[in-house]
Amino acid sequence: MTMPFEISTDAVLDALSPSGQNAGRVTIDPETVEQDLARLVLGLMEFLRQIMELQAIRRMENGTLTDAQEEALGTTLMRAEAAITDMAARFNLKPEDLALDLGPLGKTI
Amino acid sequence: MIALGFAFEHMDGVTGVTCRRAGDCYALCLAEQAGRTSRERLGYLVRCFSEGMAFLPLHPAQKTTLGQAEEMAMNADLHRALAKVAGTGQLTLSLAPLRPLQNAPCTGQSWLRQKQCDQDRLVTDTAMFERLGEAVQCKASELRRSHHAQQCDLLIERQDEARAKAILAKVAANEPTLDNRTLSISGLWPPFAFANLAPPGSAT
Numbered sequence A: 001m002t003m004p005f006e007i008s009t010d011a012v013l014d015a016l017s018p019s020g021q022n023a024g025r026v027t028i029d030p031e032t033v034e035q036d037l038a039r040l041v042l043g044l045m046e047f048l049r050q051i052m053e054l055q056a057i058r059r060m061e062n063g064t065l066t067d068a069q070e071e072a073l074g075t076t077l078m079r080a081e082a083a084i085t086d087m088a089a090r091f092n093l094k095p096e097d098l099a100l101d102l103g104p105l106g107k108t109i
Numbered sequence B: 001m002i003a004l005g006f007a008f009e010h011m012d013g014v015t016g017v018t019c020r021r022a023g024d025c026y027a028l029c030l031a032e033q034a035g036r037t038s039r040e041r042l043g044y045l046v047r048c049f050s051e052g053m054a055f056l057p058l059h060p061a062q063k064t065t066l067g068q069a070e071e072m073a074m075n076a077d078l079h080r081a082l083a084k085v086a087g088t089g090q091l092t093l094s095l096a097p098l099r100p101l102q103n104a105p106c107t108g109q110s111w112l113r114q115k116q117c118d119q120d121r122l123v124t125d126t127a128m129f130e131r132l133g134e135a136v137q138c139k140a141s142e143l144r145r146s147h148h149a150q151q152c153d154l155l156i157e158r159q160d161e162a163r164a165k166a167i168l169a170k171v172a173a174n175e176p177t178l179d180n181r182t183l184s185i186s187g188l189w190p191p192f193a194f195a196n197l198a199p200p201g202s203a204t
Helices: A011-016 A030-061 A067-090 B038-050 B066-075 B078-085 B108-136 B158-173
Strands: A005-007 B002-007 B018-022 B025-030 B088-097 B150-157 B181-189
Touching: A030 A067, A030 B108, A067 B108, B002 B018, B002 B038, B002 B066, B018 B066, B025 B038, B025 B066, B038 B181, B088 B108, B088 B158, B108 B150, B108 B158, B150 B158, B158 B181
Parallel strands: A005 B181
Antiparallel strands: B002 B025, B018 B025, B088 B150, B088 B181
16 A cells, blocks of 8 residues: 655745745835835735636535536636746746735735 | 744753843744754654753744744743743654645636535545544644645643544544545644744734
């Protein structure tokens, strides 16, 4: 039987992934203010997009969407996700960099 | 100077790491050129941790200057923060698919259905990580997602490392939701995911 568990030697990448309470904090640094602002704005845009995505999934599960509506909603949200990812990349931001920490409310993404 | 963390006693023992006074404690520091990348900072943190040094680590992914550390020392309750993580380390669990990711959906409807599957998987993965944390009886961080993996950190006592890994191996081997995916464990790292230190000037 194959064990689905192994000790990884590629541990550095694991440790360096954004984690802990500081991962979503927006820091205001004069030298990186453009990137910080982009992160804040795009993070909020992605947060709203994901809320709409969840709402679309709920409606799909509840059967309140026609096939045409599913296609239209899905296409719109898919293109919005791609546009936000593309804009983030221009500021050297990865999708996971757009997560914002709302403290007791948790992270946006 | 780049700050790695805070200690409450002056410490030596790791080449390249110096102690600078910061408030009523010391900031462990590196020269700017030695700590430019997160990988370099992580390396020094691991060395300090391996030497058995008792310190409150800053996250290596975040570059903190000595000036910022001095400001943190004035504003944060570092003694309480250190008490929470003293004698501990963190294990990082990563869950990634074995198979290459499927081709991106090409229609809006298929994209939405893929997102629905992703949401369902997130729920089951969250529950699995919670079971693993309960099995080890330790504090777990929030689940975080990157493009290719989902991860969380477990805070354990340093002397419990071998026991914790053995328990995780046993529980993971019987975990039905792993399916065709690989669960990796790394550590024992300094407990920077649980240190709860925010650099000055940060929001929320």
